[in-house]
Amino acid sequence: MADADLDVVIRQLARQLQTGLMTRAKERRDRFSGLAAKAKGKETGARFKMMAKATMEQATAAAKRLQMSADNVADSYARAMRLAASTPVEAKAEKPAKEKPVKDKPAKKAAKAKKAKAKKAK
Numbered sequence: 001m002a003d004a005d006l007d008v009v010i011r012q013l014a015r016q017l018q019t020g021l022m023t024r025a026k027e028r029r030d031r032f033s034g035l036a037a038k039a040k041g042k043e044t045g046a047r048f049k050m051m052a053k054a055t056m057e058q059a060t061a062a063a064k065r066l067q068m069s070a071d072n073v074a075d076s077y078a079r080a081m082r083l084a085a086s087t088p089v090e091a092k093a094e095k096p097a098k099e100k101p102v103k104d105k106p107a108k109k110a111a112k113a114k115k116a117k118a119k120k121a122k
Helices: 008-037 043-084 106-119
Strands: none
Touching: 043 106
16 A cells, blocks of 8 residues: 555545444444334334434435545545646756855954954053
8 A cells, every 4th residue: 555646545545434434324223223123102113213214314425425525635636646747847047156255253353352452551
C-alpha cells in the first residue's frame, strides 16, 4: 500500500467504514427485531419493528453519503495530481546578488577607542 495512490487508499478506507457501519446497523436492527418479538403488546412490538426499519434506512443513507463523499475526495485528489503532473515547471533565473560594501566594524571600534584614550590623556 506504500506505492498506492492516495485516491485508491481513500476509496478503500471508505469501503471499510461503510462495511463497518452496515454491520453495526444490522446488529442494531436484529436487536430491535428481537425486542419486537419479545414485546408483550402489539404497540410495543410495532414500535420496535419501526425502529428496526428506520435504523436500516438511516444507516443506508449514511453509508451512501459516506461513499459519495469519499468518491468526490478521491476524484478531486486524482484530478489535482494529474494537473500537477502535466503542468510544466518554470525554472526561475536567479538574480545576481547585490554586493553590499563590507563594513569593517572592528576597525571602527578600534579607531573610536584610540580617540577616547587620546581625549582622556590630554
